[in-house]
Amino acid sequence: MDFELSQDHKVLRDSVREFVEKEIKPIAMKIDEEHMIPDSLVNKMAEMGFLGSYFPEEYDGAGLDMLSYAIVVEEVSKACGSSGVLISAHTSLACGPIYTFGTEAQKKKWLPALNTGKVIGCFLLTEPDAGSDAGAISTTYRREGDEFVINGSKIFITNGGYRGTGVLFATSDKSLKHRGVSAFIIDLNSPGVEILKNENKLGIRGSYTTAFALDGVRIPAENLLGQEGQGFKIAMDTLNGGRIGIASQALGIAEGAFERALAYSKERKQFDHPICELQAVQFKLADMYTRIETSKLMTYKAACLKDAKKNYTAESAMCKMLASEAATYVTKEAIQIHGGYGFICDYEVERMFRDAKITEIYEGTNEVQRVVISKMLLS
Amino acid sequence: MKILVCIKQVPDMESRFRPNGEKTWYDEGDLAFRMNEYDEYAVEQAVQLKEQLGGEPEITVLSIGPDRTVEAIKKALAMGGDRAVHIRDDRYYQKDPWQIASMIASYAKGEGFDLIFTGMQSQDRGSAQVGVIVAELLGIACATTLVGFSYDGGTITAKRELEGGIKGVAKLKLPALVTCQLGLNTPRYPTLPNIMKAKKKEIASLTPAELSGEAELTATAAIYPPAKKGGGLVLEGEIGIQVDRLMGILKEKTAVLR
Numbered sequence: 001m002d003f004e005l006s007q008d009h010k011v012l013r014d015s016v017r018e019f020v021e022k023e024i025k026p027i028a029m030k031i032d033e034e035h036m037i038p039d040s041l042v043n044k045m046a047e048m049g050f051l052g053s054y055f056p057e058e059y060d061g062a063g064l065d066m067l068s069y070a071i072v073v074e075e076v077s078k079a080c081g082s083s084g085v086l087i088s089a090h091t092s093l094a095c096g097p098i099y100t101f102g103t104e105a106q107k108k109k110w111l112p113a114l115n116t117g118k119v120i121g122c123f124l125l126t127e128p129d130a131g132s133d134a135g136a137i138s139t140t141y142r143r144e145g146d147e148f149v150i151n152g153s154k155i156f157i158t159n160g161g162y163r164g165t166g167v168l169f170a171t172s173d174k175s176l177k178h179r180g181v182s183a184f185i186i187d188l189n190s191p192g193v194e195i196l197k198n199e200n201k202l203g204i205r206g207s208y209t210t211a212f213a214l215d216g217v218r219i220p221a222e223n224l225l226g227q228e229g230q231g232f233k234i235a236m237d238t239l240n241g242g243r244i245g246i247a248s249q250a251l252g253i254a255e256g257a258f259e260r261a262l263a264y265s266k267e268r269k270q271f272d273h274p275i276c277e278l279q280a281v282q283f284k285l286a287d288m289y290t291r292i293e294t295s296k297l298m299t300y301k302a303a304c305l306k307d308a309k310k311n312y313t314a315e316s317a318m319c320k321m322l323a324s325e326a327a328t329y330v331t332k333e334a335i336q337i338h339g340g341y342g343f344i345c346d347y348e349v350e351r352m353f354r355d356a357k358i359t360e361i362y363e364g365t366n367e368v369q370r371v372v373i374s375k376m377l378l379s
Numbered sequence: 380m381k382i383l384v385c386i387k388q389v390p391d392m393e394s395r396f397r398p399n400g401e402k403t404w405y406d407e408g409d410l411a412f413r414m415n416e417y418d419e420y421a422v423e424q425a426v427q428l429k430e431q432l433g434g435e436p437e438i439t440v441l442s443i444g445p446d447r448t449v450e451a452i453k454k455a456l457a458m459g460g461d462r463a464v465h466i467r468d469d470r471y472y473q474k475d476p477w478q479i480a481s482m483i484a485s486y487a488k489g490e491g492f493d494l495i496f497t498g499m500q501s502q503d504r505g506s507a508q509v510g511v512i513v514a515e516l517l518g519i520a521c522a523t524t525l526v527g528f529s530y531d532g533g534t535i536t537a538k539r540e541l542e543g544g545i546k547g548v549a550k551l552k553l554p555a556l557v558t559c560q561l562g563l564n565t566p567r568y569p570t571l572p573n574i575m576k577a578k579k580k581e582i583a584s585l586t587p588a589e590l591s592g593e594a595e596l597t598a599t600a601a602i603y604p605p606a607k608k609g610g611g612l613v614l615e616g617e618i619g620i621q622v623d624r625l626m627g628i629l630k631e632k633t634a635v636l637r
Contacts (some may be wrong), residue, residue: 008578012455015569049571072571192621298609 004299005071012068016075019048024220028080031206032139032351033200037083046117050076050087057101059111066241066303070248074299077252078259081355082206084252088245089158089207090114093363094121097238098185101226110165110185119164123242124154124186124212132368134169135178141170148184148224150217153196158362160210161198163188164326167238168214169231173312181231185223193219203354240313241306242363243320247299250323250359254292257327257334257352261288264347265337281337288330295323317364317372324359324366331356380436380553383459383492385483385510386418386423388444388451389503396604401442403599404472414451417498419458419566420559422437424528425496426459430529436493437461441486443479445469449582456577457569463582474595476504480489480512481591487517494535495556499524507558514556522549524560543634 003285005013011329023044031037045051053069055061069091077084095114113119130137139152148168158167166188171180186193196211262285265276275281286338298319305312331353335342335352342349390396392409414422422440429436440460442448445468452463466482468474476483480548487495495514500507507523514521526546527538539547540560551557567575612628614621630636 007447007450007453008574010450011457011569012571012574013576014450015454015457015574019568047570048568049573053571057572057575063575064571068571 002237009067009071012064013071013075013377016048016050017042020075020079024076024083028031028083028344029348029351030081031082032355033205035200035205037080037086037206041083042086042117042120045076045083045087045230051090051117051120052095052111052115053091054175055095055111055115059107059115060126061095061111061115066244066306067300069128070244070299070303073245073248074252074255077249078256080206080251081249081352082204085158085204085246085358086120086248086282088242088249089123090121092242092245093123093158093238094165096241097123097183097225097234100237101172101230101234103183104314105222106225114165115274120159120162120164122157122159122162122188122210123238124157124160124166125167126156127153128155134235135181136174137169137171137181138174139168139170140174141172141184141219142180142216143221144207146221147218148221150186150192150214150219153211155211155215156199156228156362157208157212159208160188160212161195163193163195164283167225167234168219169235172228178232181235182228183225183231183234184219185225186217186219188212190217190219201358202357203351205354209222210296239363240316243316243369244299244302244306244312246363247295247316247323248360249304250320250327250356251292251299253352253356253359254288254295254323254327254330257331257349257356258285258288260293260347260349261285261330261337264341266295268339275337284333284337288333289328291322291326293373295319295326298322314373314376317369320359320363321366321369321373324356327356327359328353380432380494381490381492382425382428382436382438383487383490383495384418384421384438384440384455385495385497385513386422386440386442386451386455387415387501387503388412388442388448389415389501392502396603398604401432402601402603404602412447412450414454415498415501415503417500417502417559417561418451418455419498420496420563422455422458422460422568423564423586424525424557424559425494426567428494428528428530429459439464439490439492441466441483441552442565443482443587444471452494452582453574453577454569456580456582457574458567458578459573461576462580464585465582466585466587468587473599475597475599476506476508476512477596478591478593480509480516481593482587483509483513484516485591486585487513492551493555495519495554497556497558499558499560510556510558517554517556520551520552520553520555521557522555525557526560526562528557528559528563 049062052061057063114121125366141148166186168184168186173180192215194213199209268275302319303314334349394410397406410416417503440455443466497510522537524540526540529536535551537549
């Protein structure tokens with residue numbers, strides 16, 4: 001058993017790190033303050049191949065693997081959690097299901113533009129009354145000739161504000177619960193798609209979190225993803241993979257805060273000594289680092305299992321849970337180590353603290369992750 | 380056109396440096412490694428020239444070092460190199476610039492390279508000798524410390540950085556070797572698709588025994604950290620006097636006020 005990254009993964013990590021240091025880190029604070037990732041950065045990330053890392057070259061992806069993708073999201077999130085989730089939601093939740101469940105024609109039509117970042121992808125599942133209970137969605141579809149007609153609303157849609165390509169879930173009959181759900185590929189510029197608002201949030205403020213109204217939106221029948229009634233399965237399978245992305249984002253946020261806390265503890269002097277000489281601070285650093293390394297092992301393991309085409313359901317739930325809880329813990333302690341300076345915006349750990357919280361909630365709350373893990377144990 | 384780019388993998392300068400047990404090199408256990416900064420300019424310039432010439436030139440990347448050196452080689456391939464030669468040598472750090480240059484020249488001799496790019500120096504040893512010795516051994520033209528490069532019809536126009544901020548321009552006919560300095564260009568980031576493509580590029584492996592067996596001319600006797608000095612010079616007294624003394628020191632010891 002070898003816990004080292006391969007030389008290829010190291011080259012990738014170092015290249016991404018170099019890009020992040022120069023192109024993202026200097027503007028991370030501005031992204032948070034202005035609630036906006038500049039288009040120039042989205043374009044640069046697209047040019048780097050960050051938006052299609054693990055899809056084959058024949059669909060204009062980079063042709064790398066899931067572990068590479070996890071490393072990209074992790075490294076980007078060390079500097080900016082908003083940019084990290086842009087990549088994660090786009091890749092795992094939009095490109096992912098089209099690649100896994102799409103026909104060859106659908107893949108050829110939609111993936112090249114997504115993988116090269118010409119359009120940004122999103123995943124339209126959540127509704128005001130359907131969060132963890134995703135089978136209870138009430139957005140409806142009905143067939144009319146060669147089209148499906150969609151009516152309803154969607155909320156909390158990461159990347160929705162880009163109006164790119166979405167994977168949308170709707171039901172033919174709400175009383176059928178999850179058996180009535182189907183998945184569609186939707187161009188969010190279609191008539192009848194209205195953005196109600198982009199939410200103002202505690203953290204990941206540079207990332208769009210969008211509410212949509214869908215009023216008689218007509219989707220060509222060929223945009224049905226998978227079979228009718230297969231939507232719930234597609235959603236669950238997609239979130240399964242997506243959790244590796246969120247775990248990587250959380251891991252990156254935790255590492256970013258830890259790096260700053262460690263450096264600060266060596267610089268900051270009180271009682272004539274750097275505070276890292278105080279055991280109270282040393283114990284914090286030890287606990288923070290242990291949680292980071294544990295999360296990293298589980299996240300990379302889940303990614304490697306997916307690459308090996310083995311079952312990774314429990315591992316993806318565990319890594320998402322571990323890494324998100326590490327992120328909220330580590331960012332909180334990073335502020336504590338910074339003292340009063342940590343509470344003001346200039347030191348950035350307060351932003352990381354705010355960015356961390358959502359990772360315990362989205363792509364399945366950590367309570368849902370515990371359900372997934374225990375189901376595996378008891379089935 | 381055949382281009383050779385010589386690169387070295389060096390410790391990241393933010394690592395913690397400690398002499399090793401033999402006291403002739405660093406303890407590598409503490410170090411992170413990356414491509415020598417000046418060599419990144421060399422790779423970038425080679426790739427820019429390839430692009431200028433419509434992709435015709437073939438770029439070979441060469442590096443000497445242990446197994447981990449492959450990481451730097453792969454980066455250079457992901458930046459746009461076509462193929463690579465890795466001279467596997469775990470004891471590379473015991474070799475002096477003469478031996479390193481002799482190995483490179485012995486490889487390059489039979490290959491007929493038109494143009495060789497190297498970094499101005501390595502960030503770790505900093506001898507700045509390898510490039511010029513290679514040029515001398517191959518009997519080709521050489522210009523060092525390039526901050527500007529253009530190529531037209533077999534002639535290189537090299538802008539060189541000289542002492543005291545003066546620049547010089549040299550013209551060289553191919554075949555030639557140039558060494559690259561900070562300011563020459565901005566190295567590109569390897570993109571993910573190019574990292575993927577680099578995986579499929581050839582990395583030939585050679586051993587030092589297959590190349591030159593020159594003996595060393597200079598041997599490292601010892602490396603050690605400098606003795607800890609006091610806290611520098613603290614100026615005291617009335618502010619006007621402090622300013623006068625500071626001005627005097629800057630005039631006498633530095634070039635900033637000249």
